[in-house]
Every structure is written in C-alpha cells, then in structure tokens.
Amino acid sequence: MEADRGVTSSAPAVPGSEIAAAADGGSAARSWLRLGRDGRLTAYASCADGLVRWTESAPGSDIWQGPELFPVEGWAGRFTLAQDSNGFVWFAGTRHREGAPGGRELIVATQYQTGRPLGDWRAVGNPFPERKREQGHAAERGQTRGQDQDQAQGQEQAGAESGAPLPPPGDPIVLPDGTGALHILSTRFGVGARGRTRRADGAWANWADYQGKWVRGAVVPLVTAQGRAEFLVTFRGGASYWGQDMPGSDFRWLGRMKADAVEGTYSAYETGPGTGTYFWRHPADGGVIAYRPQAPAGVSPALMPLGGAGGVGPVDVARTRIDGYDCTVLLQRGAEGYPEIAAYPTEGEQYGTWWAPVGDRCAGLPAISPDARGAVTIAMIDMDGGLLIARQDRTDPGLAFGPWCRVG
Template identity: 85%
Template sequence: MVRRGRAEADRGATSAAPAVLGSEIAAAADGGSAARGWLRLGRDGRLTAYASCAEGLVRWTESAPGSDLWQGPELFPVEGWTGRFTLAQDSNGFVWFAGTRYRDGAPGGRETVIATQYQTGRPLGDWRAVGNAFPERRQADGGQGEPREQQEQPLPPPGDTMVVPDGAGSLHILATRFGVGVRGRTRGADGKWGNWADYQGKWVRGAVVPLVTAQGRAEFLAPFKGGASYWGQDRPGSDFRWLGRMKADAVEGTYSSYETGAGTGTYFWRHPADGGVIAYRPQAPAGSVPALLPLGGAGGAGPVAVTRTHINGYDCTVLLQRGADGCPEIAAYPTEGEQYGTWWAPVGDRCAGLPAIALDARGSVTIAMIDMDGGLLIARQDLTDPGLAFGPWCRVG
C-alpha cells in the first residue's frame, strides 16, 4: 500500500469557495457531524462527497467519471441547520438526506427534515419537515389546587434520524430516543405518509443501523447497552417486524453495515475493551463460523467504512477506519472470511472526522478524507497492481 503526506498530494482544479468554509467543514467533521457513507457513486459514473458546516450541507462532485477535477465545495444553506445529517442512496441513484433544524414552534424547538438529490451535480430539492417522532408530552397535576400543566422529566436528545429507501419505492424515516424507543414513519410508493409506528427498544442508544439488500429488502439493528434488537422486512415494501436480538458489548455510535452475501448483511462495531472491530451476521446459518468475529483495528475511532471488490481474483471486503493517531487505515479480507484475520495499514495523514470509501466508475476502490484545513483529498486504487495498492492523494477541493 502507498502512503502519501499532504505535501506530496497532487492538486486538482476546484471551484472557488469562501476561505472560512474550509475551517467550518473541518470543525464540523472533527466534531462528529460527518455522515457515514459520505462518498457516493451516481448513475452517471461520477462520485460525490458530502459534508456539513455551520450554514448547511456541503458538496463536491467529480467533473467526469474518474477525474481528478472536481466541482466544489458547494454550499446548500439550510435555515436553522443543527449541523448533523445522515444520507442514503436508492436503486435509482437518488440520494436522500435527513437532518435536523431549529424552528420556533416545533416540539423541543427542532424538527426533522429531509431532502433529495435526484441527479449527480444537480441542486437538492426542498427540505421538507416530516413531523416529530417524539413530541413533548405534558400532564395534568391537580394536587390540592387547580389542575396545572407541567413538563415531564426531560429526556436525552434523540439520536440521528436515518432515512432508508427500500426496493419497492417506500421511504422509511427511523428515529430513536433513549427512554422511549425506536419509531418510524413510511412514505409509500404512492407518495402518502403513514403514521408513526413504534418499534419498541426503550433503552436504545444512538441511531439505528440500517441495511438495504440488493433485492431492496430493508432491515436494521437497534442498539442498546449490551446488545441490539434486529428488525427487518419480509420483502421490499412490507412492514418491519422483530426478528430477534443479539448480546454483545459495543462502543456506542460505532456501528456500520454492508451486504456481504445475497440478501445477507454483516454489521460491524467496536468492542469497548480495545476499540477493535467486530463483525456480526444476524442471518448466519447454524453451525457456521461463530457470529461474533474480531477484525483488529484496535484504537480506531467511530464506525468503519465498508465496500467490496475483487483482489487477486477473490471477492474481498475492504474496511476503512480513522486509526488511533487520527490517520486513515485500511484492511481487506475474503468476504465473510473473517476467521482469516486482517492487517491494517495506514494510507494517509491525519484527517478531520471519518474517512469514506466507494468504488468509482472503473471499479477502483476510492478513499476520501477531509484534511485539517477542510479540503477534500482523494486516493484511488492502482488497478495495475494485483493487490490493494493506492496512488498518491490528490487534493480536489
């Protein structure tokens, strides 16, 4: 593998942006506002990277498939933006965003909003409020005098809202709050929104961890201290139903997921003992390799980024993490062959927030990071090398 420092990075052309924007982007990413899976491949073969800053959503876009010339950073302001967002991509290539904004009159002073990017490089659609999964409740207390309204004991703030498009054209909004549970609302393929559904999990910690298979069936884990509940659809478009639970210690906020077999997802998180990565397959057949498997990466932070590619002719799962020293580190192993172990290698200098990974239009593994100045750096797999080697980092925005 190739490691390149910032001083060695090539510089691609980029559009002009306010000088203050870079520092805001870096601060937001390092403050935990980087969305998982923030590097995405569009249907036209161009990659897009997404970030946050104080004013709203930020975007960089390849000028052509596989190019080191990018457009951006472009700012899409959102009034009342809180800084945190999540995203997902459906089978049509549409990218869906969920975020939170402050608004007078909204329950608790904030509301969940969603928006859509229908084509690579095109403007986002309007941000639309989708209601509040956890409206503040009030109760009457008569006592010895007149009834009066009093606020219930305040609850911890909700976890990040996840937006999950399934293969039947339905869009699911999944929200969590410790002490209340998991609630979801679905917009059907006909465009009509249903009511909020309760998926239990009163002691849920952090956001749910969704996964949508290539067949379009959606599922998710709802983490709690010491384990997680597992929910899924029987088929795309159907309601979620409880499928079981698993027991395992995990560092809160470190879950990620990826489809590693036909209709089978693998979930990853960090063990609290050393921060090492754990893999788990809820649908692993009985008698197969044990469900909880260590993958190294001790000392890393946050969720790992995941993709799959062929290396030396073998189907491999590739993991990317922010290592103990704040630099990107990468590992690969035969898909669903965690028992063979992994070796982590550094692939860049210190980054702000979490690095991201995706396949580009050529099928080249592409890794992205935001540097400490708020710039976007890209490194691509060298396809002439039979292993997993990377070319130099290119600063594209």
C-alpha cells in the same frame, strides 16, 4: 408535510475551517462518498449553515466541482444519507424551528441526479413531541417483546423516571427500500425507536413504534440489492434486529443479539445475496467486530474480531476484487487520526486482517467507494477542510493506492 422554498440553491464558497470543525466535531455522515449512476463520485459534508458537496467533473477525474454549500435555515449540523436503486441520494437531518414540537423537526431532501441541486427540504414531524407523555407510554411498553434488555438497565431506568430531562433524539436515519418507499427512523433514550414511511405513491403513514426503550444512538440501517430493508436498534449490551420479509412489507422484530459495543460505532454492509454483516467496536480495545444475524442454517451467529484496535467511530465498508478474489475492504480513522485500511475475503473473517495507514491526519471519518472503473477510492477531509482522494492502483498486486490528490 411542509416544504421549504428558497433554501436549496448553492453558494460558491465555504470556509474550509468550518467544514473541518464540523467533521472533527462528529458531524460527518457515515459513508459520505457516493457513486452516481452517471459514474461520477460525490462527497458530502456539513458545516454550520447546511450541507456541503463536492462532485467529480467526469468519471474518474481528479478535477472536482465544489465545495458547494446548500444552506438550511435552522440547520442542527448533523445529517445522514442513503442511496436507492435509482441512484437517488436521500438526506435526513434535524432543524430548529419555532413552533415545532420541542422546537425541533426532522427534515428530508433528495438529490435526483449527480451534480444537480437538491430538492426541497421537507419536514416530516417530530416522533418525540412531549417528554411526560412519552415516559408514560414507554413505561407501559416496558415489558413488550424485544425489550427484555430493559430489565438490565435498572439504574438508567431510575434516572429516566426521576423526572430528569431526556437526552435529545438520535440522528434521523433515511432508509429507501426496493419498492420506492422511504423510511425515516429516529430514536430517543428512555422512549424508543420510531419510524415513519412514505409509500411509493407519496403518502406518509403515521409514526410506528419499534420499541427499545433504552436505545442508544441512531438505528443502524441496511438495504440489500434485492431492496429488502432491515435495521438494528442498539442498546447497552446488545441490539434488537428488525427487518422486512420482502421489499415493501412492514418491519417486524426478528430477534435480539447480545454484544458489548462502543456507542456510535455501528455500520453495516451487504456481504452476500440478501445477507448483511454488521460492524462495531469492542469497548475493551476499540477493535472491530463483525456479526451476521442471518447465519446459515444450523450455524449460530458468532462475533468475529477484525483487529483495528484503537480506531474511533464506525468503519466504512466496500467490496471489490483483489487478485481475483471478492474482498471486503474496511476503512477507519485510527487512534492517531490517520486513515487506516484493511481487506479480507468477503465473509472470511477467520482469515484475519492487517491494518495499514493510508494518509495524513484527517478531520472526521474517512470514506470509501468504488469509482466508475470499479477501483476502490478513499476520501478524507484534511485539517484545513479540503477534500483529498486516493484511488486504487489496479496495476499493482494486492490493495495498493496511488498518491493523494487534493480536489477541493
């Protein structure tokens, strides 16, 4: 594993136009607003040169530090992030490097404490180094367990086997489980999903194959409060479901679901002890769909509509108490580019939702997180590349917010 030196120090100034352009170009990570163990929120974005960060100066403060730039040589522009039980924030991205297989390699970095510099970006390799060899292996795996969806993709199969170049890999996903292990997952259409695990002792395993030859987009990760990790490998018309039996165990195939979804609109959140709910958009109208693979005994999983028609991209999700009730809060970028919010009793999708606009036009996806006091905080990047936040006003009934404040 190779470490980059001298690329993690921050620079003080980042042009807002670059941040806005990257966010509106689809480079904004999902769930890019995070609460640290010290009670401070941090917001993350991307620009042409690397990772950008804003940090609360104190818990609940409207004075933030940033934007700070953490440059990365060869930065491909997109990243994903996850937070483990210790509060560490893990990042995964892709960089271009001469001599790497296909000229690309996956990289990971860690922020161990709020406001502190990132650790070194480390290369973890490329799970899809050679197109011809991968096509041959994929064909041999075509009828393996969990891939009966491949039979429905005849036209796509013909295209992939005609010798046409494969599309580039999907965004790498970083997934920490409760044992201290870190899983890096990536996908490539025509090949499948692959992952590599760094154990708690720091040793890296080889790449593992999670099938899904006709996978579309990145895998959809979730880790429960107990530290058990799971993910979906999505394809046109559904997804394969993989998960651990317990934190630290190998991933195993848990089944398959059939559902139409807009590519790139999946997100996930733990809505009950050890139970995750997955969200995506239906292609008919862009409305949000919720689905729980682990339905109660004797109950078949169902697709549950939640409104939000016309919205774009994945929703961001949080849980909070509203008028004494445990509620799930959804935040989306609406059809006109404005943040829109909805809430409903957790796992009570049958009660329906009502979506309301909560701000001006934003660049990229808005984000949501509870703050140090448990108040829901929403964040957006405006069209000038500035960071704006609004906090829940808990003195009002229902889900009400105070005014937007530009903090960076």
